[in-house]
Amino acid sequence: MKAFHSYQNPSLAIDLVVFGYQQRTLSVLLLNRNEMPFKDTWTLPGAFLQMDERFKDTCSRVLKTKLGMDNVYLEQLYSFDEPERDPRGRVIAIAHYALINPKNFAITAGSMANDVQWFDIHQMPKLGFDHQEIFTQALQRLRSKILYFPVGFELLDDLFTMPELHELYECILDTSIDRRNFRRKILDAQYIINTGKKREGLQNRHPDLYKFNKKLPKNAFQLNIS
Amino acid sequence: MKAFHSYQNPSLAIDLVVFGYQQRTLSVLLLNRNEMPFKDTWTLPGAFLQMDERFKDTCSRVLKTKLGMDNVYLEQLYSFDEPERDPRGRVIAIAHYALINPKNFAITAGSMANDVQWFDIHQMPKLGFDHQEIFTQALQRLRSKILYFPVGFELLDDLFTMPELHELYECILDTSIDRRNFRRKILDAQYIINTGKKREGLQNRHPDLYKFNKKLPKNAFQLNIS
DNA sequence: TTAATTTGTGTCGAATTAACGCAAAGAAGC
DNA sequence: GCTTCTTTGCGTTAATTCGACACAAATTAA
Numbered sequence: 001m002k003a004f005h006s007y008q009n010p011s012l013a014i015d016l017v018v019f020g021y022q023q024r025t026l027s028v029l030l031l032n033r034n035e036m037p038f039k040d041t042w043t044l045p046g047a048f049l050q051m052d053e054r055f056k057d058t059c060s061r062v063l064k065t066k067l068g069m070d071n072v073y074l075e076q077l078y079s080f081d082e083p084e085r086d087p088r089g090r091v092i093a094i095a096h097y098a099l100i101n102p103k104n105f106a107i108t109a110g111s112m113a114n115d116v117q118w119f120d121i122h123q124m125p126k127l128g129f130d131h132q133e134i135f136t137q138a139l140q141r142l143r144s145k146i147l148y149f150p151v152g153f154e155l156l157d158d159l160f161t162m163p164e165l166h167e168l169y170e171c172i173l174d175t176s177i178d179r180r181n182f183r184r185k186i187l188d189a190q191y192i193i194n195t196g197k198k199r200e201g202l203q204n205r206h207p208d209l210y211k212f213n214k215k216l217p218k219n220a221f222q223l224n225i226s
Numbered sequence: 227m228k229a230f231h232s233y234q235n236p237s238l239a240i241d242l243v244v245f246g247y248q249q250r251t252l253s254v255l256l257l258n259r260n261e262m263p264f265k266d267t268w269t270l271p272g273a274f275l276q277m278d279e280r281f282k283d284t285c286s287r288v289l290k291t292k293l294g295m296d297n298v299y300l301e302q303l304y305s306f307d308e309p310e311r312d313p314r315g316r317v318i319a320i321a322h323y324a325l326i327n328p329k330n331f332a333i334t335a336g337s338m339a340n341d342v343q344w345f346d347i348h349q350m351p352k353l354g355f356d357h358q359e360i361f362t363q364a365l366q367r368l369r370s371k372i373l374y375f376p377v378g379f380e381l382l383d384d385l386f387t388m389p390e391l392h393e394l395y396e397c398i399l400d401t402s403i404d405r406r407n408f409r410r411k412i413l414d415a416q417y418i419i420n421t422g423k424k425r426e427g428l429q430n431r432h433p434d435l436y437k438f439n440k441k442l443p444k445n446a447f448q449l450n451i452s
Numbered sequence: 453t454t455a456a457t458t459t460g461t462g463t464c465g466a467a468t469t470a471a472c473g474c475a476a477a478g479a480a481g482c
Numbered sequence: 483g484c485t486t487c488t489t490t491g492c493g494t495t496a497a498t499t500c501g502a503c504a505c506a507a508a509t510t511a512a
Contacts, residue, residue, distance in 0.1 A: 008235070008277065009235040009275075009277075010275065011235050012235055012236055012238070012318060049318075051235075051316055052309065054309065055305070076304065078302065079281070079302065079305050081280045081281045081320075094305050094307075163459075180462090180501095180502090181500075181501065181502080183461090184500095203509080203510085204458040204508070204511095205460085205507075205509050206458095206508075207458080207460085208459085224500085388491085389490075404471070404472090406471090406472085406491085406493090407469075407470065407471080409491080409492090410492095411469095428479090429490095430479055430480095431476075431478050431489045431490045432477075432478070432489095432490085433490060433491090450468095450469085454511100455510105455511085456509105456510085457509085457510080458507100458508080458509080458510100459506100459507080459508075459509095460505105460506085460507075460508095461507095462503105462504085462505080462506100463502105463503085463504075464504105465501095465502095466499105466500080466502100467498105467500070467501090468498080469497080469498070470495100471495090472493100472496105473492105473493085474492090475490105475491090475492085475493100476491075477488100477489080477491095478487105478488085479487085479488080480485100480486085481486080481487100482483100482484085
């Protein structure tokens with residue numbers, strides 16, 4: 001077979017859009033490159049695919065070695081093939097996005113080198129390569145997916161309150177959602193389960209603590225949030 | 227950069243799920259391989275990505291040279307990375323799906339070699355490689371996409387009747403849809419335009435001929451077909 | 453105790469949907 | 483030409499869902 005020996009294949013890279021959420025802010029993790037090309041420019045984290053790796057292996061390697069994160073929600077996004085997207089040569093990028101929970105967010109936010117940084121998605125710097133486009137697609141995907149699949153929970157702790165979940169959805173969708181209708185729809189969709197516990201805290205009335213419903217029914221999707 | 231010189235990259239293949247529609251039947255185009263591996267087994271058409279090609283270039287090349295088709299609707303589907311998916315070595319597949327109109331369908335159906343064949347999606351043979359999985363994902367994508375984007379028209383002639391469109395949707399979604407509610411929703415969504423012409427033919431009442439609305443409004447999506 | 457804030461639950465009119473009726477247009481048979 | 487049958491276009495209505503609120507319970511601070 002020609003493809004295996006007679007010519008060089010394009011390089012295969014994995015690029016990662018890592019989302020985190022805290023304090024009513026949706027953030028992305030960016031790296032400041034310390035080598036050419038795009039030296040001193042912010043980019044998405046990534047790595048070249050090794051011969052024996054699956055995509056998710058490469059993702060985990062990047063998340064673990066560069067960012068110290070474990071057990072992260074991953075989803076393949078899209079593959080980018082523009083021949084000039086990398087000035088070093090032909091590189092195909094298989095983009096993925098990751099949703100990391102507050103535990104990992106806190107670890108990294110505290111211990112990160114100054115060439116790694118969380119950015120509010122509304123205040124991002126110019127990105128190198130075609131990473132602005134990749135990011136935009138990832139955000140779109142997250143926004144549409146959250147409307148028909150309970151994916152937001154990956155950004156919250158195991159236990160969370162209804163107002164916390166409500167704020168997360170408002171933040172991701174960048175819109176205001178009626179608190180009471182949101183509650184009704186999320187409960188109807190059976191995305192979450194009331195644990196009976198309450199969040200004891202600094203606030204006023206103590207809200208119920210919910211957890212994600214891991215065995216959700218085949219019906220009852222499509223939130224249709226107003 | 228290590229990735230460019232010091233080791234072999236995985237090969238990159240494009241695999242194509244080619245959908246066609248005629249006579250109330252949704253079909254897929256399959257190739258019977260005449261070499262190892264999977265000799266004499268039906269597979270999806272495909273090719274290796276050349277260094278100077280974009281994904282869609284490779285798709286067009288396959289469609290043109292192997293199947294004699296032009297001007298085909300193409301969409302990237304997903305990338306498949308299972309290391310053992312090809313017994314010859316590491317091959318990453320960037321799967322796409324294609325929707326071809328009846329003109330191309332007729333041409334190919336008439337002039338095809340006996341190693342190329344249309345199969346009703348309900349009566350497909352066992353496929354080689356991981357192509358069964360790729361096909362399944364393509365069908366899922368088509369079924370969900372048709373609910374929020376007017377993509378079915380790629381499978382019909384430029385002019386078509388309401389009953390024809392209705393049958394197409396029933397066939398793709400593999401369900402029965404109320405004729406009158408379907409009409410209302412498709413018209414509300416402004417997917418199509420009544421040309422004023424009628425289909426003169428063998429039937430009873432002559433149905434109106436519609437065409438696809440190429441400048442459809444930003445609002446008015448999401449069909450929500452019952 | 454009172455006031456202020458937050459959270460849980462319920463209500464109601466408006467909008468949307470699903471199910472179905474019916475008449476107009478054409479073809480076929482007599 | 484008339485009737486019958488099939489297909490297509492258009493309309494109606496009851497049931498459901500949705501969006502916009504009201505209100506009470508729980509908690510803290512004054």
